Amino acid sequence: MGAAAKTAEPLDRFSLPDAAGHFGPYGGVFVPETLMTALEELGAAYAASKADPAFQTELRQQLRDYAGRPTPLYFAEQLTRHCGGARIYLKREDLLHTGAHKINNALGQALLARRMGKRRIIAETGAGQHGVATAAVCAKFGFECVIYMGAVDMERQALNVFRMRLMGAEVRGVEAGQKTLKEAINEAMRDWVTNVRTTHYILGTAYGAHPYPMMVRDFHRVIGLEAREQILAQEKRLPDELISCVGGGSNAIGLFFEFLEDLAVRLVGVEAGGRGIRPGEHAARFAGGRLGVLQGCKTFLLQNADGQIDQTHSVSAGLDYAAVGPEHAFYRDRGRIEFEYATDDEVLEVFRLCSRLEGIIPALESTHALAYAMKRARELGPDRVIVVNLSGRGDKDVQQVERMLKKQT
């Protein structure tokens, strides 16, 4: 099965997922029976909203006036000079209201919840960015809002906990397991199973049972649609490479989707290498994982030989997760999206470098993409163009980084 044979199949980005939510062997619907009907209803409501011009108009308006779209595509002159290679552009999702790309999806799903008549919203959050985005839209639409967050993440992203509470959300700490994103999703699923008739679950990444991976992807497609137009206007051509960090995979698929069929554009997802690729020390699913089923979907998982899910580690709470979105797994098999990882140490260094050189403090998640992009830029000539998804801003991370730097010295 050579790469040439794989790319010879025509790629139709709209052909996936199939009606049952499969991206080839990945995806699907693996949930308790109690949720099956809710997922079917959600799929139907989503399809109707997609075809409804009034819904789409309102979403576009809200993305513009509330979230702050379009976001700029910024030529990072200092980073480019520093690396001395390819031209580096940053897609500035960090400038969005609430501080990350997460608001694109939260707004879309909130409008959908309103349409379905559900006035109680639950969500999980890791870094807190999805929680903050969800809390914001719930405040705005007058929904009750409960956010599940691992106790460890509440500590390392304390600023975001306060922001959520300030906007009226109830933040419930989760003490099970390793107290991070995976456990928060388990707890949100338990809430949903219990309150499914009144509650909509705003899942925060391109993961989970169908229709979530498709729906979340679609709400983030705007990133790539804008970026494509912007780079064509600024560089008069398509970029050579697109680089995004990958937790569940929403900011990455959002940027990549419009370029999937432009086979000359290299697409790279960057996972969390943590302290190195050893069990329990990282969250690079494609470096240390294999096929499995977790939290609604079949995909690459970090697990032991017996199917128990491994612990994970990353300096960034938003990438600290044992599974990856099914669409990424599919396009990796096809050789269309490649995956790399960045370690905690590399990320900390680039976090400081980007802050100092560009006056932009990136989220630790996004810094993973940046760390690989800088490495890559050095390998490429100055005639090449790289677009990095700066998925979020790093305000939430400064206290944690300060603590870590103190420990280092």
Next chain:
Amino acid sequence: MDRIAQAFARAGAQNRAAFVAYLCAGDPDFDTSLAACRTVLACGVDLLELGVPFSDPLADGLTNQLAAQRALAAGMTCARVFELVRALRSDHPDTPIVFYTYYNLVFTHGVDAYVRAARAAGVDGLLTLDLPPEEAGEVLAAGQAHDLKTVFIVAPTTPDSRIPKITAAATGFIYYVSREGVTGVRAEMAGGIPEAVTRIRAHTTLPVVVGFGISRREQVSQVARSADGVVVGSALVNCIQENLGHPARMAARLGAVASDLAAGTAR
């Protein structure tokens, strides 16, 4: 007749519902768990539902989550769960044993290989919490090939139109979860159980058991009037949790609670 069908037939002939007991395999450790299973089996249990401990049991409430954590911490693995079943089979050749599990624990070993191994160890049926019939093709084929029965869930949120899909996939029995939510003891019984059982019976001749939130003898009695079987889990798991480190007290308590609940199955 297979062991599952026989157990329901025996209970029916005695004009009572079958008593289905849930315990987590390996909670709090292998030996104590084996003793706990033997204790409840000696106290009127017709069918044992063995929870296979998983790191991420998203359909379970706190009681069962903690039980799984204890079992995994004590070194429970897939191989050890099979060993537990083989040990039980040596003195309980006729009692049906059904696994209550999550799909990754099956899938990761290869579905066919896992089902074959489970059957060889003496397992009679498989209930996979996060596997709807739509995704169960491999499990159904393996179940048929190796004569392992499948169990599927109907929920209060399941519309009538979906029930035939579920009953068509099941070969052992149907499990009606009496409420939206996760496992765990509840003070109040959910409503609408007899109606739900009737709705399900319109599509199948398989036994229908009812579970989730049932913990007291009166509740068992009430459900036994309409269902073929009554499942009690967390109330038994609590007997283990509350007597950790006191094996004699644990056995006495488990035996007393199981006997009391078993007495509630009479119609």
